[in-house]
Amino acid sequence: MERQVIKVGLLGLGTVGRGVYRILIDNAESIKQRVGIELEVKKILVRSLEKNRGLDLPEGILTSNLGEIVDDPEINIVVEVLGGTNPTLDYVLEALRKGKSVVTANKDMVAEHGERLFAAAQQNNCDLLFEASVAGGIPIIRTLKQSLAANRIQEVFGIINGTTNYMLTKMTQEGSEFDDVLKEAQAQGYAESDPTADVGGFDAARKIAILSSIAFNTRVPLSRVYTEGITKISAEDIAYANELGYVIKLLGIAKSRDEGVEVRVHPTFIPKAHPLAAVGDVFNAVFVRGDAVGDTMFYGRGAGEMPTASAVVADVMDAARDLVRNVPGIIGCTCFEHRPVLEVGQTFSKYYIRLKVSDKPGVLASIALVFGNKEVSLKSVIQKEATGKTAELVLVTHRVQEQNVQDALMDIKQLSSVIEVANVIRVEGEE
Amino acid sequence: MERQVIKVGLLGLGTVGRGVYRILIDNAESIKQRVGIELEVKKILVRSLEKNRGLDLPEGILTSNLGEIVDDPEINIVVEVLGGTNPTLDYVLEALRKGKSVVTANKDMVAEHGERLFAAAQQNNCDLLFEASVAGGIPIIRTLKQSLAANRIQEVFGIINGTTNYMLTKMTQEGSEFDDVLKEAQAQGYAESDPTADVGGFDAARKIAILSSIAFNTRVPLSRVYTEGITKISAEDIAYANELGYVIKLLGIAKSRDEGVEVRVHPTFIPKAHPLAAVGDVFNAVFVRGDAVGDTMFYGRGAGEMPTASAVVADVMDAARDLVRNVPGIIGCTCFEHRPVLEVGQTFSKYYIRLKVSDKPGVLASIALVFGNKEVSLKSVIQKEATGKTAELVLVTHRVQEQNVQDALMDIKQLSSVIEVANVIRVEGEE
Incomplete structure (x- = not known):
């Protein structure tokens, strides 16, 4: 391909947008060497053209008109850092329909409308990259x-x-x-x-x-x-x-x-x-x-101006590389299976259970009996005096199905000696 | 491109080679879905055709003749898991010259002969991928x-x-x-x-x-x-x-x-x-x-059969994607700068210094004086009795140039009260 520069349109100039702009300016030389072509921000969509952005911006780069970005054939990559889903989703779909590769940091939009977005990207043979949408600067999407x-x-x-x-x-x-x-x-x-x-x-x-x-x-x-x-x-x-x-x-x-x-x-x-x-x-x-x-x-760092912008610009560089080589969409949607998502009752875990109980004999036995009936076996028990009349009972279970724990807790709440199920927290990360 | 399958030649069937073969067989279906094309190991170069490999291998897949891999136009990706540099370097250069993309796990070869290898890859428009050469399963190369x-x-x-x-x-x-x-x-x-x-x-x-x-x-x-x-x-x-x-x-x-x-x-x-x-x-x-x-x-995990093989196969998948889209070499060598590597004397660090000294008055003062003369300022000092006649002195310096520490230690070794500079260890990871 003959182009000397790839032009980028930015949707939004909030915290992350500012960071993206800064990196593209400050690290322009090394970015050019890594991608093999220069990247230039041509237009930035903002709501107010007057607001002071604290940035040294070229004359005329700001626009409040989406068309100046999505209808500009010179712009090949659109970076969405507006946030939210309305009207952002429409803007992004419009950019994809116009054949722009899209980079987004928008977890709400990707989580809620991923299917539509990836379909539009595939149909129009565009990259849709979203590394910054999860865990900011940590490159977990590309890693997976x-x-x-x-x-x-x-x-x-x-x-x-x-x-x-x-x-x-x-x-x-x-x-x-x-x-x-x-x-x-x-x-x-x-x-x-x-x-x-x-x-x-x-x-x-x-x-x-x-x-x-x-x-x-x-x-x-x-x-x-x-x-x-x-x-x-x-x-x-x-x-x-x-x-x-x-x-x-x-x-x-x-x-x-x-x-x-x-x-x-x-x-x-x-x-x-x-x-x-x-x-x-x-x-x-x-x-x-x-x-x-x-x-x-x-x-x-999972958030913040520069860590998130780091992830956005890495995606922009990938999209630019794909454009230079004429292979946008080289890594598309990978949801090629259709697996059921299990109900929480079907999951397995260990459980920490904190109970407020009457401080009288036989309470632990009655509680242990209920757990036993629901096949919830206990790994450890701590009993502490709270006031004169109440005690705190902390139980940790072995690995067990959630439904059994929920069933047991329903019964335990009915026991006259149990004042309150104060908290139930799952235990993970050990065999 | 019209091909239905990309064929792979494996150089070596040791620990990592076995892991690579296993993953390509066991995860073949998901690999195919992710790459968009099937990957097939066509030939494996080994020294002995007779040795039991503990693998269920197709008839005739083993060869002791490099030519059956590098001269086979059907094989597009060569995976080098032989290790060492001799004759491995020649094998890999030969594969690159024949236009094969190469995936290697060989840190010795990449560290010692990287420049030649990357030049050959670029000349022949091939991928040369080496994620597994550093830190095994950790995807640090692609991340950088x-x-x-x-x-x-x-x-x-x-x-x-x-x-x-x-x-x-x-x-x-x-x-x-x-x-x-x-x-x-x-x-x-x-x-x-x-x-x-x-x-x-x-x-x-x-x-x-x-x-x-x-x-x-x-x-x-x-x-x-x-x-x-x-x-x-x-x-x-x-x-x-x-x-x-x-x-x-x-x-x-x-x-x-x-x-x-x-x-x-x-x-x-x-x-x-x-x-x-x-x-x-x-x-x-x-x-x-x-x-x-x-x-x-x-x-x-930085090593081991399967973690290392995980990195190798990810590279094979990238190489295959690039072949399918006809863009091998999309991310090539990135050494486009020429920066000096500093001498260790020019580096800065804090230092832990353990000395064996005579247990008599004035020793610490004389040592502190030498450090002071060389502009090495001390952050903390621990003095402990070792035997009746000797003591152990442990010093931690502030951040200082290495050369100053080395100069000070030269002088300190000359002090009659200093029996031994037992150890000097740099301190990093704090401001």
Whole structure:
């Protein structure tokens, strides 16, 4: 091909968009040498042409008219960093229909509308790359699609939400309560004023839906991801975890089984010696187990202007390479299987169960009996006096099917000696 | 292109070769779906046609004649898992000259003859892929070449030799001495009967030469890698490290500075809280710092039949994709800069220095004076009585240029009160 430069259109100039623009300018020379051709941002779609962006922008590069990007035959790559799905999805579909390769950092859009997007990309013979949509700067998508492609992936699980990891790290280090740490995280800008997407696990759910779809080659709809946040985690749970040799992390977990795939997000006890246990603050890490490679882990910053932009620009470089060689779409959608997503009741785990009970003889026996009837066998029991009249009972089960635990807990709640099922947290990461 | 199958020739059927063959057979269906075409091993070069391979091999697949692979126009990809450089280098050059894409797991060959190999690959428009040559199953080459390509890489350092990491982990856990742990590692098959390549740091040196060449886009000759092994590490050093809040790891370290690049292999104190500190046993991990992405780490098994084969087969799949799309060589050699490799005297580090001294007044003062004269400032000092007449002095310096430390040590060895400079170990991984 004869072209001297590949032109890029940017949709959005928020935090990540600014980072993308900066990298394309600051590292232009090394990018050119690696791709073999120059990359130039020709147009940037923004809502307001007046707003000060804190960037030294060429005259006329900003536009509020989508057509100036998608209808410009000179622009071959469209980078979507607007976020949200409305009107973003329409913009991206329009770009694909016009034959542009698309790079996106948008986990909501990919998780919710992946099928439509990949179909449009394939139909129009375009790249649709989305490394930045999961775990920011950690190159986990390309790793699953290419580097570990020789493996049948058995498990993918990890810390894929920085806000909650920051909060749980603080709670662990300081013994503080959820509400206090949330306020602190909000003050420091690590948590949004409406923190639901993070602390409710919904952000992580989108990411594990994307990761599991790629790892297991089957589309995992977001609606099928069992999701539980960290709002119920108390300082007591953190302290018990520590006493039992664990730390609590919010994990996205995906496992391949003969019957189908398990995909879930919930707070999890993991052993202190597990590589994920040492991943603190806002860092993310994804653990992958493949049939050939065994255990691997990928660690880095899961969000932020420059780490996310690093992933976006790497995708832009791949898309540009494919355009130079005239092979866009060389690695397309890999969801060529159709496997069932299992109900959470069908999953297997160990369980930490904390109960508030009356402090009188025979209570433990009656509880143990209920678990025994539901074939839930107990690995360890801690009993502590709470006040004079109540006691706290902490149980850890052996590996057992979730449905059995749920059934047992239904019965246990009926026992007159049980005041409250204070918390139930799954235990992962050990044999 | 019209072909239905891409045929592969295997050079070698040792441990890794067997793993490659197994994955190509066992995961054939998913590999076909991911690449879009079937992969078939047509011929395998071996020395002995008679030896039992413990594999169910098709009649006639083995050959002891290289020509049956490199002269067969049906074979498009040659996988080199023979090891060594003689005659392997000639075989691989011959394959490239005949237009075959080559996948190799051979760190010796890539580190020592990379320039010739990449020139031959480029000339013949072939892929030359070598993910498995560094850190086995960890996809660090593709990560540096593609996923982090938007970054200027500032540092790459990591645990890239499993044998020494196993030994240092044992020494740390058990307080045992080097010689005892080496015998144990040899008995368990983790160390060779001649362990020099591993414990002398030479294996790690090859790998960091390859990694730094890719990270900094400049060819780093193996001869320019400063290399120090772990044979001098004693149980005492391990104990002092622990007391000071560190663990000892054999690291390959590469840093980019304005003046050039630093590339070295040596035992290193790293803080217990550093992500690399928790990487135990035979596991490898590579830490990468980029200007945009910040800190990242990649963890997994650095050797072994299946992890290494996982990396080889991923490369075979990439080569096959490129052949299907008729774009072999899409990501070629990236050494487009020519940067000096700095002398070890020009590097900067903190230093742990253990001295055996006479136990009499004024010794510390005289030693401190020498360091002061050479502008080496001390961060901490531990003094311990050894026997009645001698004492042990453990110093940790602030960050300082290596040459100053070496100069100071020359003078210190001359002091009558200094019996021995027992060990000097660099400290990395903290600001």
